[in-house]
Amino acid sequence: MTATGVRSAIRATGLRKSYGDLVVLDGIDLEVAEGTVYALLGPNGAGKTTAVHIMATLLAADGGDVQIAGHDVAREPDAVRAVIGLTGQVSAVDKLFTGEENLRLMADLRHLGKVDGRRRVDELLERFDLVDAAKKPAATYSGGMRRRLDLAMTLVGDPRIIFLDEPTTGLDPRSRRVMWQLIRELVASGVTILLTTQYLEEADRLAHRIGVLDKGVMVAEGTPNELKRLVPGGHIRLSFTDAPALERAALAFDGAVRDDESLTLQIPSDGRVDSLRALLDRLDAGSIEVGELSVETPDLDDVFLSLTGDHDKEKVPA
């Protein structure tokens, strides 16, 4: 689906990795066009972090190959390292150092020189809203601040390609929004981003393309809209006031998903008026009392659940 004429920043083919008998990645292919955001979406243990570690030269693959900006990760790791940045799940800041010292350290390791280094550090402190905390040790930072510092450190060397491994996991809603804004600004400046996430909403909002990873296999791939189209329609959600009503309704509708705890029934539907009318007629015919009715259009939750064959049909709150 990569538009012709656009170079791919990341291209992985047939990526495999196992630890003993445990297959973590079972032949992953993915391609990320320059200047776009690609989200690797999947539950815990799907292999997202392993994939990122291989692409970021931290881990050797058992099979397949990865090209980052045209360089092979296995053969030219240093050429790859020169263009990438990684912000991992575990915060990669020196907690005994202040925010400013952490950034200075990165500037030194990127060989920026005294003047350029200082300018870059000041600029990043400003941009990431860390000026007030610059002289305080990172150990005293809140989760959101530490994550911002982490990303700022990644940006010191102006990487063209950035890997963000679950950038918002554990953040409060406000910090998460700040992070999203920072990611959007990066993309606007032409950086290519590959991020992993368990949050469907995050992938939907940020990514141009999404790969759904489950148990080491890419179960679906496409734009958010393409993925939504994979699920034929939305559903109608009926809430009941008592269990017998739910019971009768469940018998009346084949293929409906019932939830005994919340006394709700989800009936697949395309959301059109005539199908809604048909549904109501059927409820009337069976004299089934319905508390509430809502029409829900498909979102990535539905895609996720239907693709990954999740065992419990519980929805992830967005």
Add this chain to the structure above:
Amino acid sequence: MIAVNPYTLTDSATMLRRNLRRMRRYPSLTIFIAGIPVVLLLLFVYVLGGTLGAGLGDVSWGREEYIAYVVPGILLITVAGASQGTAISIAMDMTEGIIARFRTMAIARSAVLTGHVIGSVIQTLLALAIVVAVALLIGFRPTTGAAEWLAAAGLLALAALAISWLSVALGMVPKDVETASNLPMFLVLLPFLSSGFVPTESMPGPLGWFAEHQPFTPIIETVRGLLLGTPIGNSGVLAVAWCVGLSIVGFLWSRRLYDRNPAS
């Protein structure tokens, strides 16, 4: 083997500055490294020294003579004891995720490790200075000149280099800081089974043989000879050979552990 990277020196210096700054932020480690040998020195001299001194050769000898005998051993205890601090600090780094960041940056591969090792050698030399000052205070009177002092300091620095490379490797073997802090324990105990506290001849058969042939004994004998004028014999050559050999083993082992795949 040693990567040809124009920035190896710059990067190593950056990492060294980082480690020295961390030591200043976390001074309890350095204090602990100097504190333990000082306590041992006082213990051996004031509690055991009177009796041990008389057993050294002449029955008329006592505490004064034992101070002279035991100080080289205590200096090596200081060098060996620093291994725990080194292992702890590298293990802390490994668990904190900043090493993963370093690994994904185009910096000289060995810089992270070199920074830790040189930092820990400097830390050991600081601790040695404190121990020597206390020894002088309680009556240690070396009999030789400045050149010998310098040679002794050089040998101790070399021993610190060997111990540091080994402890960097030991600190990377386990996945957690707690285990990492215990692994170098055998290095800390090794100087006790040497000629540092009593002559090796006074130990029973196999133990005496071990004490005579383990690396700390020639190092201690050489330091003793340099500071007090006792005969050195072939101990000097053996001491340098052990230090260089162990440094190389530690360096290669550390490099291997550092390059291995993280996470499992």
